[in-house]
Amino acid sequence: MSAIASSLISLSILFVLHTVNFLTFETEGLFLLTPLIIGTAELILSALAALCVFTRPSVNTAIPATVLLIVCTIWTAVGLSNISEEITPKLYGRNISVEAYSQRDVVLPGHGVLVLLFVVFSVCLILHNHKKDLVVFMFASSLLSVCVIINTWTNLKGHSLLFLSLASVTAYVSVRAALEHFTGDTHTKSSDNKTEFDDKRVMRYALNILSFSPWVLYSCTITKNTAISFIWPLASGLFLLLHGISGMRRGNITVSTFSIVDGLFWGSLGGSMYITVIKGYSEILFPAVSVPLSTIFLTIAVVSLHSEILLSLEYVFLSGFILTLTFNHEVSLATFTWICFVLYMYGYIAALLKSFSFKIQLPVGQNVISKLRQKFRRQKIFTENKVDIVSSKNVFESDSMLGFSKYATLDNIGYVSNIISVLSFAWVSHETTVLSLPWHLIFGCFIQFVVGFIGFSRGKTFESSFFLTFASFWSIWGSLRSLDLIGTESGMSFGVGLSSFLLVGVVFLGMSITVSKTWIGISFCFVLFMLATLLQVLGISDGFIYERTAAVLYSLSLFYALLSSTFNLSLGREVLPLGKPILQISKITKYNDQILWASSRKARGVKEIADKLKAGGICGIPTDTVYVLVACCHHPEAVERAYKTKKQAEDRPMSLWISNFKQIEAARHEFSSLLWDFLHEIWPSNVSVVVKRGEWVKSLGLGDSEKYVGRSDSIALRIPDSTITCHLIDQCGPVTVTSANPTGEGDTTHHLQVLAKLGMKMCDGILCDGPSRENAISTVVDCRDIDNGKLGFFRIGLTPKSTVLGILNKLLEKRSTKNGDSHMNGSVNAAFDTEM
CATH class of the missing domain: 3.90.870.10 (DHBP synthase)
Structure with a gap:
C-alpha cells in the first residue's frame, strides 16, 4: 500500500476514536477515555502516520505528504498536551489545574496557525487546478480547528459530527490513494505531475510559523501564558529534525541542514518551556545557551547571504528573538516575534508560489551576491573542436551539490551541538540547572549520535568516534548535572566514571595528530574540560572556575572548527585552514x-x-x-x-x-x-x-x-x-x-x-x-x-x-x-x- 494511503488510514482511525469519545461524552456514557489514554492514542497514531511518509518519500506524493505532516504535527502536539495534563500533577505534586490545559493558551496558537497555513495552501491548490480531495481534507481540518478555537470562549457541542466528517473524508482519500497505487493510475487531469513541489522548504516554513505561534498570540494579548503552549515548538522541533534528516537522504542538503538546526532549537526550547511550567520558573532560556546560539545563528546569517537574502534575514532576527526571550524584554520580544513571523510567512507563500509555478513570484534574494559577482567576472567559453559536448553551464555557475548520497556530512551540526552542550553544562546557574536538560538530550545526545553514525557511513572514522563519545558524555553526565545528582558525597564514584572519559580523551588526543591541528586543539581542550570537571566532582576548591574556563576554551576550539568547515564548504576554497596533521599517515594529506x-x-x-x-x-x-x-x-x-x-x-x-x-x-x-x-x-x-x-x-x-x-x-x-x-x-x-x-x-x-x-x-x-x-x-x-x-x-x-x-x-x-x-x-x- 502507498505511504499516503497508510498515513491517511492512521489519521482516520484517530478521528474515529475521537468521534466515539465525544459521542460518549455528549451522551454521558460509561466509556469516556481519560486524557492520558486519548493523548497516547493521538501520539501513536499521528507518529505512525508521519513515519509512513518519512520512510517512503516520493516526488510524486510531495504535496499530500506535506499536508499530512502538518496535520500530524498538530495532533502530535495535542497528544503531548493531553498526556502532560494528566501526568504532570501526579509526577511533581504541584497544583497545576486541569483547567489550565483546556484554555486558549494551549490550543489557540497551533489551531489558529493551522487554519492560516491551510487557507493559503488551499488557495494555491485551487488556482493550480490540483486534485480537490486535498482541498476538502484541508477544509475539514480547518473547520475543526475553528470550532476548537471558538470552544475556548463558549461551550459548543457537535464535536463528534465534525470528527466523523473528517474521518469520512480521510477514509475516502485513503481509499482513493490506495486504488491509484494498486492500479498504477497516478496520472490525473490535474497538473500534479508537472509540478516540482518544494516540500522541504514549504514544510520548514510551516513548522517555524507554528513554533512562533505562542509568542505571536501573546503579543496580541489573546493569550496570557506562553510557557503553557510548549507543545507547539516541541512538536514542531521534533518534526523539523525528522524532516531534515529525511531530506538529507533525498539530497536536499541545504534546506535540510537548516531544518535540522531549527528543529534542534525549537525542540530544546519546547522542553525548557515544559520544565518552566512544572517548576514554576520565571525564565525559559539562560545566557549560557542563548548567547552562543544567537552568535551561531548570526554566523549562519552571514554565510547564507551568498545563497539567499531571506534566509539570512531569518537567522538575524531569530538571534534577536533568542536574546530578547532570554532577558525578557516584552516590547523587543514582540517586535522580533512579529518580524520573524512575517519573514517565515513570506517565505511560506513564496515557496508555494514557486512550487506551483505561478506567474506572480515573491523574490527571496536567491544568489544575488553570486549574480552581482558574475557581472564583473570575465566570461570564458570553452569550445571543443572534435567532440560535440553538451555542457551544463548553469549547474557549474554556482557551487551546487551534486550526486547521490545516503546522507550528507553533518559535522557542522555536531560542532554546533557540542558548543551549546558544553556551555549549558558548565555555565547554567545552580538554581535553574534542570532547564539545561532538554538541551543536553537533544543537542548533546540525540543529534550527535546521528552525526556520529552518519560519519561512519561517510568513512570519517575518527570524527564519528569523537561525536559518539560526545553524545555518550552529554547523555550521561549532562543528565546527571541537569537533575542535580552530582554531589561531592559521591565524588569518588563519579570520579571513576569521569576518569574513563578522560582516558578516552587522551587516546583521541594522540590520534588527532594524524588528522589536523584543529582536531588536536579540540581534543586537548576536551581533556582539559574532563580534568576540570573531575576536580569539581572531587570537591577541589575553585574547581568550578577551572571547569568554566576549560568550557570556554573547548567551545572556542569547536567554534573555529565550525567556522572553518562552514566557510570552506560554502565558498569552495580554504578560507580558515584546519591545519595539516603533525604526523601524516593519510595519503590524502x-x-x-x-x-x-x-x-x-x-x-x-x-x-x-x-x-x-x-x-x-x-x-x-x-x-x-x-x-x-x-x-x-x-x-x-x-x-x-x-x-x-x-x-x-x-x-x-x-x-x-x-x-x-x-x-x-x-x-x-x-x-x-x-x-x-x-x-x-x-x-x-x-x-x-x-x-x-x-x-x-x-x-x-x-x-x-x-x-x-x-x-x-x-x-x-x-x-x-x-x-x-x-x-x-x-x-x-x-x-x-x-x-x-x-x-x-x-x-x-x-x-x-x-x-x-x-x-x-x-x-x-x-x-x-x-x-x-x-x-x-x-x-x-x-x-x-x-x-x-x-x-x-x-x-x-x-x-x-x-x-x-x-x-x-x-x-x-x-x-x-x-x-x-x-x-x-x-x-x-x-x-x-x-x-x-
Missing part, C-alpha cells in the same frame, strides 16, 4: 600537493577533475557501481597511459562512456533504428552495450589510441546512472574507462583505495565520493545481432537478464504490428546463464 583531491559533493570539485582530464590527465572517479580510471577521448596519450596501467592489458580493452546521445551522433546512421531505440530505453543504467565498431569511432578524437578501446570488431558503450559521472562527462566529453585497480585485484570501492592501488604515477586526480553506491559489477550485453532479435550476455551483474530482455521484447512488440510476429532468442554466455 601526505600527497595533497602532488595529486588533485576533489570533492564530488560540490560542482566545483567535479569541474576541477574535468579540467584535469581536458588537460590530458587520467583520474579516478566514482560511478553507479565502483570507482574507475578515466581519460578523455581527445587526448590519445592519456588514453594510452590509462590503458597501460594494467598488466596483460591486451586482455583488458577499455570501454567508452558518454553522458548524452549527441556525443555519438556520428554513429546514428551506422546503428539500426532498433539498436538506437534500445539504447535510449536501457540508458542511463549500469548496463554496458557491446556494438559493432564503425567509422563513427574516429569522430571521438581517439587518434592512435583507438586500438586500446574495445576490440577490432566491437566496442562497449555506456551512459552511467550517476549524476556525478554524467556531469563530469558533460564537461570533458566522452571518456575511455578501465577499472581503478591492477589486474587480478578486487574492485575499488572507496576513493582512498584508488591511490593505494594505482599509486602516484598512474593517477593525476581523484574525485572523492566516499564508499561506492554498489559493490557489484555491471551487466555487459552483446547487441551486435540485435536486428535478428538476439542478445548475448558476456556478464550479468546488477541489472538482471530478465530486465534487459524485457526492454527488448517491448520494443519488438511495438514493431510487430507492422512487420508481423517477432520473437527473441537470448544468446547467453554459458558461464553466466543464470538469473541474478
Whole structure:
C-alpha cells in the first residue's frame, strides 16, 4: 500500500476514536477515555502516520505528504498536551489545574496557525487546478480547528459530527490513494505531475510559523501564558529534525541542514518551556545557551547571504528573538516575534508560489551576491573542436551539490551541538540547572549520535568516534548535572566514571595528530574540560572556575572548527585552514600537493577533475557501481597511459562512456533504428552495450589510441546512472574507462583505495565520493545481432537478464504490428546463464 494511503488510514482511525469519545461524552456514557489514554492514542497514531511518509518519500506524493505532516504535527502536539495534563500533577505534586490545559493558551496558537497555513495552501491548490480531495481534507481540518478555537470562549457541542466528517473524508482519500497505487493510475487531469513541489522548504516554513505561534498570540494579548503552549515548538522541533534528516537522504542538503538546526532549537526550547511550567520558573532560556546560539545563528546569517537574502534575514532576527526571550524584554520580544513571523510567512507563500509555478513570484534574494559577482567576472567559453559536448553551464555557475548520497556530512551540526552542550553544562546557574536538560538530550545526545553514525557511513572514522563519545558524555553526565545528582558525597564514584572519559580523551588526543591541528586543539581542550570537571566532582576548591574556563576554551576550539568547515564548504576554497596533521599517515594529506583531491559533493570539485582530464590527465572517479580510471577521448596519450596501467592489458580493452546521445551522433546512421531505440530505453543504467565498431569511432578524437578501446570488431558503450559521472562527462566529453585497480585485484570501492592501488604515477586526480553506491559489477550485453532479435550476455551483474530482455521484447512488440510476429532468442554466455 502507498505511504499516503497508510498515513491517511492512521489519521482516520484517530478521528474515529475521537468521534466515539465525544459521542460518549455528549451522551454521558460509561466509556469516556481519560486524557492520558486519548493523548497516547493521538501520539501513536499521528507518529505512525508521519513515519509512513518519512520512510517512503516520493516526488510524486510531495504535496499530500506535506499536508499530512502538518496535520500530524498538530495532533502530535495535542497528544503531548493531553498526556502532560494528566501526568504532570501526579509526577511533581504541584497544583497545576486541569483547567489550565483546556484554555486558549494551549490550543489557540497551533489551531489558529493551522487554519492560516491551510487557507493559503488551499488557495494555491485551487488556482493550480490540483486534485480537490486535498482541498476538502484541508477544509475539514480547518473547520475543526475553528470550532476548537471558538470552544475556548463558549461551550459548543457537535464535536463528534465534525470528527466523523473528517474521518469520512480521510477514509475516502485513503481509499482513493490506495486504488491509484494498486492500479498504477497516478496520472490525473490535474497538473500534479508537472509540478516540482518544494516540500522541504514549504514544510520548514510551516513548522517555524507554528513554533512562533505562542509568542505571536501573546503579543496580541489573546493569550496570557506562553510557557503553557510548549507543545507547539516541541512538536514542531521534533518534526523539523525528522524532516531534515529525511531530506538529507533525498539530497536536499541545504534546506535540510537548516531544518535540522531549527528543529534542534525549537525542540530544546519546547522542553525548557515544559520544565518552566512544572517548576514554576520565571525564565525559559539562560545566557549560557542563548548567547552562543544567537552568535551561531548570526554566523549562519552571514554565510547564507551568498545563497539567499531571506534566509539570512531569518537567522538575524531569530538571534534577536533568542536574546530578547532570554532577558525578557516584552516590547523587543514582540517586535522580533512579529518580524520573524512575517519573514517565515513570506517565505511560506513564496515557496508555494514557486512550487506551483505561478506567474506572480515573491523574490527571496536567491544568489544575488553570486549574480552581482558574475557581472564583473570575465566570461570564458570553452569550445571543443572534435567532440560535440553538451555542457551544463548553469549547474557549474554556482557551487551546487551534486550526486547521490545516503546522507550528507553533518559535522557542522555536531560542532554546533557540542558548543551549546558544553556551555549549558558548565555555565547554567545552580538554581535553574534542570532547564539545561532538554538541551543536553537533544543537542548533546540525540543529534550527535546521528552525526556520529552518519560519519561512519561517510568513512570519517575518527570524527564519528569523537561525536559518539560526545553524545555518550552529554547523555550521561549532562543528565546527571541537569537533575542535580552530582554531589561531592559521591565524588569518588563519579570520579571513576569521569576518569574513563578522560582516558578516552587522551587516546583521541594522540590520534588527532594524524588528522589536523584543529582536531588536536579540540581534543586537548576536551581533556582539559574532563580534568576540570573531575576536580569539581572531587570537591577541589575553585574547581568550578577551572571547569568554566576549560568550557570556554573547548567551545572556542569547536567554534573555529565550525567556522572553518562552514566557510570552506560554502565558498569552495580554504578560507580558515584546519591545519595539516603533525604526523601524516593519510595519503590524502601526505600527497595533497602532488595529486588533485576533489570533492564530488560540490560542482566545483567535479569541474576541477574535468579540467584535469581536458588537460590530458587520467583520474579516478566514482560511478553507479565502483570507482574507475578515466581519460578523455581527445587526448590519445592519456588514453594510452590509462590503458597501460594494467598488466596483460591486451586482455583488458577499455570501454567508452558518454553522458548524452549527441556525443555519438556520428554513429546514428551506422546503428539500426532498433539498436538506437534500445539504447535510449536501457540508458542511463549500469548496463554496458557491446556494438559493432564503425567509422563513427574516429569522430571521438581517439587518434592512435583507438586500438586500446574495445576490440577490432566491437566496442562497449555506456551512459552511467550517476549524476556525478554524467556531469563530469558533460564537461570533458566522452571518456575511455578501465577499472581503478591492477589486474587480478578486487574492485575499488572507496576513493582512498584508488591511490593505494594505482599509486602516484598512474593517477593525476581523484574525485572523492566516499564508499561506492554498489559493490557489484555491471551487466555487459552483446547487441551486435540485435536486428535478428538476439542478445548475448558476456556478464550479468546488477541489472538482471530478465530486465534487459524485457526492454527488448517491448520494443519488438511495438514493431510487430507492422512487420508481423517477432520473437527473441537470448544468446547467453554459458558461464553466466543464470538469473541474478
